[in-house]
Amino acid sequence: MNATAATALPFGRAEYDGRLRRVRERMAAQGLDCLIATDPANMNYLTGYDGWSFYTPQCVVVPLDGEVMLFTRAMDANGARLTTFLADERIFGFPDDYVQQRDRHPMEWIADELAARGALAGTVGLEMDSYYFTPRAADALRARAPGVTFADAGELVNWVRAIKSPAELALMRTAASIAERVMAAGIEAVRPGVRQCDAVAAIYEAQVRGTAEAGGDYPAIVPMLPTGQGTSTPHLTWSDAPFVAGEATILELAGCYRRYHCPIARTVFLGEPSRRLADTARVTVEGLATALDAVRPGVTCEEVEAAWRGHIAPHGLEKASRIGYSVGLGYPPDWGEHTMSLRPGDTTPLEPDMAFHMIVGMWMDDWGFEASETFVVTGSGAECLCAFPRELAVKG
Amino acid sequence: MNATAATALPFGRAEYDGRLRRVRERMAAQGLDCLIATDPANMNYLTGYDGWSFYTPQCVVVPLDGEVMLFTRAMDANGARLTTFLADERIFGFPDDYVQQRDRHPMEWIADELAARGALAGTVGLEMDSYYFTPRAADALRARAPGVTFADAGELVNWVRAIKSPAELALMRTAASIAERVMAAGIEAVRPGVRQCDAVAAIYEAQVRGTAEAGGDYPAIVPMLPTGQGTSTPHLTWSDAPFVAGEATILELAGCYRRYHCPIARTVFLGEPSRRLADTARVTVEGLATALDAVRPGVTCEEVEAAWRGHIAPHGLEKASRIGYSVGLGYPPDWGEHTMSLRPGDTTPLEPDMAFHMIVGMWMDDWGFEASETFVVTGSGAECLCAFPRELAVKG
Numbered sequence: 001m002n003a004t005a006a007t008a009l010p011f012g013r014a015e016y017d018g019r020l021r022r023v024r025e026r027m028a029a030q031g032l033d034c035l036i037a038t039d040p041a042n043m044n045y046l047t048g049y050d051g052w053s054f055y056t057p058q059c060v061v062v063p064l065d066g067e068v069m070l071f072t073r074a075m076d077a078n079g080a081r082l083t084t085f086l087a088d089e090r091i092f093g094f095p096d097d098y099v100q101q102r103d104r105h106p107m108e109w110i111a112d113e114l115a116a117r118g119a120l121a122g123t124v125g126l127e128m129d130s131y132y133f134t135p136r137a138a139d140a141l142r143a144r145a146p147g148v149t150f151a152d153a154g155e156l157v158n159w160v161r162a163i164k165s166p167a168e169l170a171l172m173r174t175a176a177s178i179a180e181r182v183m184a185a186g187i188e189a190v191r192p193g194v195r196q197c198d199a200v201a202a203i204y205e206a207q208v209r210g211t212a213e214a215g216g217d218y219p220a221i222v223p224m225l226p227t228g229q230g231t232s233t234p235h236l237t238w239s240d241a242p243f244v245a246g247e248a249t250i251l252e253l254a255g256c257y258r259r260y261h262c263p264i265a266r267t268v269f270l271g272e273p274s275r276r277l278a279d280t281a282r283v284t285v286e287g288l289a290t291a292l293d294a295v296r297p298g299v300t301c302e303e304v305e306a307a308w309r310g311h312i313a314p315h316g317l318e319k320a321s322r323i324g325y326s327v328g329l330g331y332p333p334d335w336g337e338h339t340m341s342l343r344p345g346d347t348t349p350l351e352p353d354m355a356f357h358m359i360v361g362m363w364m365d366d367w368g369f370e371a372s373e374t375f376v377v378t379g380s381g382a383e384c385l386c387a388f389p390r391e392l393a394v395k396g
Numbered sequence: 397m398n399a400t401a402a403t404a405l406p407f408g409r410a411e412y413d414g415r416l417r418r419v420r421e422r423m424a425a426q427g428l429d430c431l432i433a434t435d436p437a438n439m440n441y442l443t444g445y446d447g448w449s450f451y452t453p454q455c456v457v458v459p460l461d462g463e464v465m466l467f468t469r470a471m472d473a474n475g476a477r478l479t480t481f482l483a484d485e486r487i488f489g490f491p492d493d494y495v496q497q498r499d500r501h502p503m504e505w506i507a508d509e510l511a512a513r514g515a516l517a518g519t520v521g522l523e524m525d526s527y528y529f530t531p532r533a534a535d536a537l538r539a540r541a542p543g544v545t546f547a548d549a550g551e552l553v554n555w556v557r558a559i560k561s562p563a564e565l566a567l568m569r570t571a572a573s574i575a576e577r578v579m580a581a582g583i584e585a586v587r588p589g590v591r592q593c594d595a596v597a598a599i600y601e602a603q604v605r606g607t608a609e610a611g612g613d614y615p616a617i618v619p620m621l622p623t624g625q626g627t628s629t630p631h632l633t634w635s636d637a638p639f640v641a642g643e644a645t646i647l648e649l650a651g652c653y654r655r656y657h658c659p660i661a662r663t664v665f666l667g668e669p670s671r672r673l674a675d676t677a678r679v680t681v682e683g684l685a686t687a688l689d690a691v692r693p694g695v696t697c698e699e700v701e702a703a704w705r706g707h708i709a710p711h712g713l714e715k716a717s718r719i720g721y722s723v724g725l726g727y728p729p730d731w732g733e734h735t736m737s738l739r740p741g742d743t744t745p746l747e748p749d750m751a752f753h754m755i756v757g758m759w760m761d762d763w764g765f766e767a768s769e770t771f772v773v774t775g776s777g778a779e780c781l782c783a784f785p786r787e788l789a790v791k792g
Contacts, residue, residue: 135522204604235447
């Protein structure tokens with residue numbers, strides 16, 4: 001069915017071949033004969049698969065030698081045929097009576113199919129910390145595969161994703177052009193007396209409509225909109241209460257195009273901000289610029305963070321949490337890639353075509369400020385994908 | 397901080413006390429001394445906690461005797477203080493340098509804190525098949541708790557959620573009033589030449605704006621919008637390609653209010669549908685009505701499905717997958733509760749105030765049809781929460 005795919009693949013076949021080659025190089029280096037990828041972003045990265053089916057078990061199986069297979073619920077197999085390059089006979093749908101039962105588990109069916117095809121042998125890598133791979137799924141798989149050695153493959157595919165191709169960067173630049181519109185719509189919509197939900201409606205509208213050339217996809221994270229006292233913490237969503245004059249609102253949003261993200265965070269104040277907030281915002285934005293200036297190939301993640309820390313400390317500010325992470329392809333609940341973090345102890349050297357979301361969030365007892373930039377490491381520095389003022393947006 | 401909560405709890409304290417009492421009754425019956433709930437919907441159900449923080453490990457811990465505790469990332473602890481009834485000292489934030497590291501895991505920190513408080517003793521129940529509780533998290537917990545017996549608590553809390561309180565049903569009715577507007581907006585927006593993303597922008601706008609009295613929340617599942625050949629499978633989202641005259645589009649949408657859902661699915665055809673599609677749509681809608689007519693207390697889930705099957709079989713139709721599931725409170729990726737399914741083998745008897753999404757999706761080789769209703773079991777039958785024509789919507 002893939003010959004008449006309703007949804008064209010976002011990349012040419014050579015791009016997928018290259019990804020698989022790099023994944024298999026890492027598999028060989030880690031002594032894996034087979035990899036079972038359960039992270040929806042990794043499944044998409046390896047095959048193109050795109051559907052909201054990760055609420056039942058599914059996986060892409062990559063043998064070191066042999067063809068890639070995709071397993072999903074029977075009703076979703078047609079979705080895999082329509083969105084991947086895989087031949088129909090490499091797509092397997094488990095019967096519906098395995099769904100959400102206490103006496104059987106879809107991973108048992110999958111294990112039996114894999115065993116019948118000789119793919120469960122030697123050392124098999126599992127993504128032991130991926131969101132939709134549960135302990136029960138892992139137990140079901142292991143119970144059906146006696147004699148097989150299972151190993152935690154960790155973030156093997158995620159690390160391959162860390163360096164973006166030109167085609168991926170093009171999608172992220174499109175996502176950035178959407179993100180600029182989304183943030184503009186959000187800041188415009190936050191006004192005293194306006195219901196939070198009505199502002200978020202405008203944000204979603206901008207996220208999904210996208211541009212005239214490129215329609216938007218759903219970001220992996222819904223709009224974050226802590227307001228008032230809620231700005232003391234980053235991950236609150238909205239209510240139908242109105243925005244209040246004299247309060248701040250943090251907007252952490254994104255543009256998304258074909259599952260590639262460009263996140264952006266800004267803070268709005270309705271009225272005259274306190275000296276404390278204004279000063280913190282100014283120093284934080286300066287620190288963000290300082291950290292971005294430190295980016296170049298060969299510099300480590302922790303050195304970038306140290307530049308930030310070095311700027312804010314003399315102002316009496318400190319931040320306990322990381323200031324950024326690798327970003328790109330993603331599904332809910334996260335657009336981060338779970339590999340590099342900009343924080344002390346991460347000694348990964350930056351390389352060209354890595355992409356990060358650098359987010360400096362300052363959460364105090366009952367107030368806060370955030371700003372962020374999504375950037376790509378170039379041959380000589382950081383290229384920010386969005387052009388949008390970073391300062392505290394003050395509205396009368 | 398909860399005394400000045402920015403986000404008022406959706407239910408009174410007595411409702412949460414009743415939930416905890418019923419959960420502890422089940423814990424005692426299953427021999428559990430402690431329950432570690434990791435499903436975000438269960439965490440919300442037990443404490444009110446509402447934030448997009450489930451992309452790092454978190455849990456609500458319910459000792460059989462002793463006070464409830466909530467664990468999350470340090471930066472999200474203020475979010476828990478603002479959205480739950482828990483006293484500040486019952487909310488614990490793990491340090492940020494545990495996030496996404498290879499050499500340590502947040503569940504180790506949580507295990508140590510629990511052990512220090514005597515909560516890791518006897519038999520501890522885990523939600524072994526819940527999203528966001530990974531094999532690595534389970535291993536980390538077990539490794540830090542020698543001598544503790546861990547048991548799969550299964551869907552213990554989910555089963556308590558199965559019967560809704562009057563206050564919960566009121567939220568679902570509000571969600572239904574949003575869902576009706578959402579579906580009307582969706583059907584209106586699907587027109588030949590209109591980009592799919594632009595129709596979805598209108599759908600999101602309606603979902604989040606809600607009504608004048610009640611702003612919408614984000615549904616646990618994004619708008620599903622398979623179109624053309626894509627209607628052969630249920631879980632495809634949208635692209636920026638235009639809708640095409642002579643093709644069908646399935647809309648599976650929801651209204652959501654304070655995390656409670658009312659899903660609804662309908663099918664639109666642009667032009668003159670084939671006899672095959674029109675006939676299938678008619679029989680399917682009749683079958684839906686027949687199954688709804690079979691609902692009453694004491695009837696089992698499988699008997700409801702049998703009524704559907706009995707209607708469609710003489711017309712030469714069959715459906716391998718379940719026709720519905722328990723629904724209510726939810727977070728991505730699912731609004732289903734993972735307890736009851738309307739399918740052969742599920743002998744659970746219906747009880748008043750259970751709520752289901754009955755969805756009859758017919759997915760053929762390269763075409764399909766869907767319709768659904770969210771209903772509550774009453775003393776004598778099924779009360780559908782939405783009033784919306786079920787027939788294939790034919791647009792010129």
